[in-house]
Amino acid sequence: MWEPLASRIESSYRLVIPDLPGHDRSQGAAYRSHDATIEILATVIEKDASTPVTVVGFSLGAQLAVLLAARYPRLVQDVVIISAQAKPTPCPGATLALLRMAAPLARNEKFARLQAKELFVPNELMDDYLRTSRSINAHTLVAAVGENLKFTVPPGWSAFPGRSLVMVGERERVLMRKSAQLLAEAHSRSEIVVVESCGHGIPFQQPERLAVRLQEWLRGAG
Template sequence: MEAHVAELWSTQEGPPDGPVMLLLHGAGVGAWMWRDQVAVLRERYRVIAPDLPGHDHSAGVPFTSSAELVEDLARLVRAHARGREVAVVGFSYGAQLALALATSHPDLVRHVVAVSALTAAMPLEAASRALVRAAAPLGRQRWFARLQARSMFVPDDLVDDYLRTVRALPTRDLVAVLAANAAFRAPQTWSAYPGRALLLAGDREVKPLVRGLRALQEQLPGAELEIVPGAGHGLPLERPTWFTTRLLAFLDPTTR
């Protein structure tokens, strides 16, 4: 099933009366990155996977700000939850949105899972954005897109989805999203979040990202933190079976 709520294209799968799970992709990919997870999660959960502004089927929706996007996502979830339990799972930029959504709407989000969320400053941020802007036309070339896809652990059978996404993604939106990603810091109310939290990253991630997640766990001692040996920036795509199993174990500890 497909729908347009709050202007964003999204899919909804699974039992309409089941607990709600919102899956938020990272910059430069799309809802398709959750394919392997949705195939399992939809057996129990009402899974909602939107394409974020500028991305894939939402390419015509301009990116304004993370704050406005969080409110759009809150409306999207409330339209489906109707008082039912909600879990929000995000990767990279989507993980930042998940943290912001959980802390700004703690009455709505019972579980939050943040995968590879950057919450600390990175060196040479301005130079990196300039490089992205300059390299954007290359991203529309199949050979270059395949190299990028490989670095992001996109499997071969999803490369066409990746290529479709990067070809449709306006450069201005990509640069704006990356700027928002770089500017994100841990929400001030994080330490008071009343729900359950799981923080994940690979140990091959950049050091500021891992340090930031450790700081989040210190601020909210009840949060679970796992740094996965040998993994890079892309756990849901790099280790899809492990990731889905870990997610389900967090949501239902009795399955461990």
């Protein structure tokens, strides 16, 4: 997911890119909830960083970035939120029921390739996508998506003392664009950026532009 961006970030920045529970090298620990996951991520930050960090998250990861900033401001200096849903999806139960039935399809290569196309996964990363897609079990898939669908702006977000950069694709669903606006309006030190010609896949669709914008924003800290 982050390889296109990471390869374009200046070497002066140290990057820590963890696998979330239930994903790739962390597939042995099922995804339970956003709350449980941010406790793990907070531990990672405390172990690997001597000073507060900039947290960057995309989609589900962007929701986790918001939660980390809201609950652990001592660990988070600034936060970059890319395509985070912050308004609950109507009738999530029906969506999750369909997801449970469709979960085994993730192991089907033809279906996985269709999903990869929807996510703008580049050809050079297709093998990695297929491998990680096959490794995600139904429990992790339903738990992670369920948390994603019900996510709302958390208490503490408005009081986060750091900066936030909220990004959303110009071609994303109305719900996503409204979510970006909601997150930006709820945090007084926020800047919102609508990325032209992008859907729900900014790190894959425009990694060069994202890297430039992110580094400019980081240099403006202070």
